[in-house]
Amino acid sequence: MPIYFVSKALTGSELNYHPIKKFVYALVITARRLRRYFQAHPIVVLTDQSIRQILYKPETSGRLTKWAIELREHEINLCARSAVKGQILADYQGETTSDMSIVPDLEDVTTLTPELWELYTDAASGLEGAGVVLLLTGPNKEEHTYALRFNFKVTNSEAEYEALLAGLRLAKEIGVKKLQAYVDSQLVANQINGTFDAHDEGMQAYLALAGSLINEFDDFQISQIPRSRNK
Incomplete structure (x- = not known):
């Protein structure tokens, strides 16, 4: 059930970010805007992008390193997203996958079970x-x-x-x-x-x-x- 919507327009050098970096940046912006939610609850991020590999690989540097440190303040679980139902999300995928060369990490699939x-x-x-x-x-x-x-x-x-x-x-x-x-x-x-x-x-x-x-x-x-x- 959607409870909050966050929007951010990319400007300047942000427009030239690699697509996977844009996904990470979106997560950073969300954590900043909804800081009280992120501080009070464990957060599950469903994504078809290999964000975990980008954030936590040793050779990560620059902005990604800064973002990784910022996100580690919160309890964030990155989980693989299965097929998405709903026309709005399907349209969004169609708009963003044309310039994507990132292959999802199939070994990182996590099954969510009630705790x-x-x-x-x-x-x-x-x-x-x-x-x-x-x-x-x-x-x-x-x-x-x-x-x-x-x-x-x-x-x-x-x-x-x-x-x-x-x-x-x-x-x-x-x-x-x-x-x-x-x-x-x-x-x-x-x-x-x-x-x-x-x-x-x-x-x-x-x-x-x-x-x-x-x-x-x-x-x-x-x-x-x-x-x-x-x-």
């Missing part, structure tokens, strides 16, 4: 109300932490389910495909795993709702952990 995220939840219910805390951790150790307070009454078990449901919705919203959930509620963990039955109508409703959300993940596991590990 595992971890979800920790904790909940509490008392006379003053109920609330939950969520910690969603990505494969690169980035953390998303949330605290929620309920304006409705729930039992401790219901609060634990509400915490899990909130975590599942959050993970789904940011595109997580593989998720390992850790809860300190034995009841919730075992009902989700099918070890315990849900006899209460309220628990049955929570279990059904959790199941519908879990089915939207490619892979999901849930484990009970002691409260000492859930601090």
Whole structure:
């Protein structure tokens, strides 16, 4: 899903750059314009050009060396791009391949697979109300932490389910495909795993709702952990 568009017109000596250098320069310009994104997240660059060889070969010098040093500040993964669908990109390829003599490095093909995220939840219910805390951790150790307070009454078990449901919705919203959930509620963990039955109508409703959300993940596991590990 496109979220940002960056445009840069080449001027002066930039017009005479070799085509592969123009691709590298485009990446440099993008990293500068979207610096906050590049600093906060790992970046995957899909390209049919052998940019990796150009940036990291020992004999690289001049502007390319400067650009390589600048790009190493970020976590950038260069991956081979497969066939592109969509007329706009097809037209763009047609316009730019006429003067290309660079052959893609077929040995540099990387298959992107969903990576595992971890979800920790904790909940509490008392006379003053109920609330939950969520910690969603990505494969690169980035953390998303949330605290929620309920304006409705729930039992401790219901609060634990509400915490899990909130975590599942959050993970789904940011595109997580593989998720390992850790809860300190034995009841919730075992009902989700099918070890315990849900006899209460309220628990049955929570279990059904959790199941519908879990089915939207490619892979999901849930484990009970002691409260000492859930601090």
